[in-house]
Amino acid sequence: MNKLDIKDLKKDEEIEALIKYTDAQLEHLGYTEHSVRHVSIVAHWAREIIEKSGGTEDEARLVEIAGYLHDIGNCVNRASHAQIGAVLAYELLTKRGMPYGDAAQIMTAIGNHDEREGNPSSRLAAALIIADKSDVHRSRVRYSRRTEEKAMGDIHDRVNYAVQSSHVNIVGDEIILDIVIDTDLCPVIDYFEIYFNRMKLCRSSAKVLGMNFVFIVNGGRLI
Ligand SMILES: [Fe+2]
Numbered sequence: 629m630n631k632l633d634i635k636d637l638k639k640d641e642e643i644e645a646l647i648k649y650t651d652a653q654l655e656h657l658g659y660t661e662h663s664v665r666h667v668s669i670v671a672h673w674a675r676e677i678i679e680k681s682g683g684t685e686d687e688a689r690l691v692e693i694a695g696y697l698h699d700i701g702n703c704v705n706r707a708s709h710a711q712i713g714a715v716l717a718y719e720l721l722t723k724r725g726m727p728y729g730d731a732a733q734i735m736t737a738i739g740n741h742d743e744r745e746g747n748p749s750s751r752l753a754a755a756l757i758i759a760d761k762s763d764v765h766r767s768r769v770r771y772s773r774r775t776e777e778k779a780m781g782d783i784h785d786r787v788n789y790a791v792q793s794s795h796v797n798i799v800g801d802e803i804i805l806d807i808v809i810d811t812d813l814c815p816v817i818d819y820f821e822i823y824f825n826r827m828k829l830c831r832s833s834a835k836v837l838g839m840n841f842v843f844i845v846n847g848g849r850l851i
Pocket residue numbers: 698699709710741742
């Protein structure tokens with residue numbers, strides 16, 4: 629039997645519905661974009677981090693799935709969405725024939741991706757954390773608030789709106805988050821005000837992978 633991979637999940641109606649209504653609920657609550665765009669980017673970066681830190685193809689396949697499913701718990705409730713989503717994902721994946729051990733590893737990764745209660749407790753969890761926390765970008769601000777004036781009201785919108793590009797590059801033993809931020813719209817300190825804990829978690833996650841986390845803002849190395 630073929631091993632389940634992200635391509636199977638991308639054409640799965642049940643998963644499509646969960647991602648659609650995750651984003652709908654978060655839009656209603658005033659959060660930034662959490663659609664197929666966000667989870668596809670996270671899946672892609674998580675795979676790359678595992679591949680380039682010496683992981684196997686099986687690990688890369690599993691972390692890519694974890695990336696794609698990591699936010700579906702938001703379809704239930706924003707609070708504890710990581711843990712809710714982890715259990716949901718385990719059920720969905722085993723129902724589709726995934727071996728229990730593989731689904732359990734994905735459950736651990738998803739259940740730990742949120743910075744409030746999460747820990748890089750496995751290689752997959754570590755890669756998922758870094759990939760998820762790196763997706764800060766103007767395109768995540770909702771269309772209805774995507775003007776300079778409107779985005780200024782909320783610090784998450786303001787920071788995301790100010791980020792003009794955001795890339796994860798892996799060079800040697802460094803996982804580099806390289807962002808370009810418009811400091812006329814948002815001073816760099818605002819980024820740290822809301823994302824300091826995330827950056828600390830990225831640093832400890834990189835260690836689990838035997839790598840170092842580097843954070844570059846407008847060409848200057850901050851971590
Ligand atoms: Fe999340």
